[in-house]
Amino acid sequence: MRVFLTGASGFIGSAVVAELLGAGHEVVGLARADSSAEAISAAGAEIQRGDLDDLDSLRTGAECSDGVIHLAYVHDFSKFEDNARIDQRAIDAIGEALSGSDRPFVIANGTLMLAAGGRAATEEDGGDPAARLGRRLNEQLLLGLADSGVRSASLRLPPTVHGERDHGFVPMIIGIAREKGVSAYVGDGSNRWPAVHRLDAASLFRLALEQAPAGSVLHGVGEEGVPIREVAEVIGRHLEVPVASISAEQAPEHFGFLGAFIGADSPASSALTRARFGWQPSQPGLIDDLEQGHYFEVAAAA
Numbered sequence: 001m002r003v004f005l006t007g008a009s010g011f012i013g014s015a016v017v018a019e020l021l022g023a024g025h026e027v028v029g030l031a032r033a034d035s036s037a038e039a040i041s042a043a044g045a046e047i048q049r050g051d052l053d054d055l056d057s058l059r060t061g062a063e064c065s066d067g068v069i070h071l072a073y074v075h076d077f078s079k080f081e082d083n084a085r086i087d088q089r090a091i092d093a094i095g096e097a098l099s100g101s102d103r104p105f106v107i108a109n110g111t112l113m114l115a116a117g118g119r120a121a122t123e124e125d126g127g128d129p130a131a132r133l134g135r136r137l138n139e140q141l142l143l144g145l146a147d148s149g150v151r152s153a154s155l156r157l158p159p160t161v162h163g164e165r166d167h168g169f170v171p172m173i174i175g176i177a178r179e180k181g182v183s184a185y186v187g188d189g190s191n192r193w194p195a196v197h198r199l200d201a202a203s204l205f206r207l208a209l210e211q212a213p214a215g216s217v218l219h220g221v222g223e224e225g226v227p228i229r230e231v232a233e234v235i236g237r238h239l240e241v242p243v244a245s246i247s248a249e250q251a252p253e254h255f256g257f258l259g260a261f262i263g264a265d266s267p268a269s270s271a272l273t274r275a276r277f278g279w280q281p282s283q284p285g286l287i288d289d290l291e292q293g294h295y296f297e298v299a300a301a302a
Helices: 011-022 034-042 055-063 077-098 135-148 169-180 198-211 228-239 251-260 271-277 286-291 294-301
Strands: 002-006 026-031 046-049 067-070 104-110 151-157 160-162 183-186 192-197 216-219 223-227 243-246
Touching: 002 011, 002 055, 011 026, 011 198, 026 034, 026 055, 034 046, 046 055, 055 077, 067 077, 067 198, 077 104, 077 135, 104 135, 104 198, 135 151, 151 198, 160 169, 160 198, 160 286, 169 183, 169 228, 169 251, 169 294, 183 228, 183 251, 192 198, 192 228, 198 216, 198 271, 216 271, 223 228, 223 286, 228 243, 228 286, 228 294
Parallel strands: 002 026, 002 067, 026 046, 067 104, 104 151, 151 216, 160 192, 183 243
Antiparallel strands: 192 223
16 A cells, blocks of 8 residues: 655654555655655655645645545644644645545544543543534544545553653653653642554554444554652652642642643543554553663764
């Protein structure tokens, strides 16, 4: 299968490139910058020049492929609405190019705060049906492409997709602990975040591309819920800083924008995904990955 992949040079995307090539697929990666193009080429994939604002390039990449995986997203948290609209336009353009073809179109979404009350979110949870903006709405738009002859699938990822070269929430939390001189958690720290290793996530993206029926939702969750206090304790030990509880009221000042959900109890299940697609995560869990030390080497060098 010839696969068009946005975000091909990213933390998750580069693992997906390797997974697809290893399974015998051809990969064409979207590249905006020269550095991205070089990384994609070095990995053994072809290059499609363009970015998420270049809708013609997205259409061309989709039209010339047997399937699409869309991972690119602008992670500027100060421009939430703008970024959601960029993503929406990209999904619309790719969906238009694939319309009526029954070719697969897989996107990434998230599990954080999908279910309330500490219940583990499942693939059957749909989020807020009244959503008018954001990645939840974009997921609804993507799944609706099933009615237009597109084999659409949304693969929801935990807030902690971990592994070497991670530059997401965990490195941010480590950076805050280093800066503040304390590794903090909210309340008693029993609130849970799900997690998955990037290599396990990559294998599920391949399975979704190959197998997922139109309108599917998959959960790329390796661990249903890791207590945030355990994460804080590992960070404190490696940085040799104290570990302490802070109140929910103190969280925004201490964690910045992360304070809005660092105290959320937001576990998620992947039981249905595992049963339907035979996915079996095999990489280290979040705590074991942190204990290997590479997160702290990267933070120290930054």
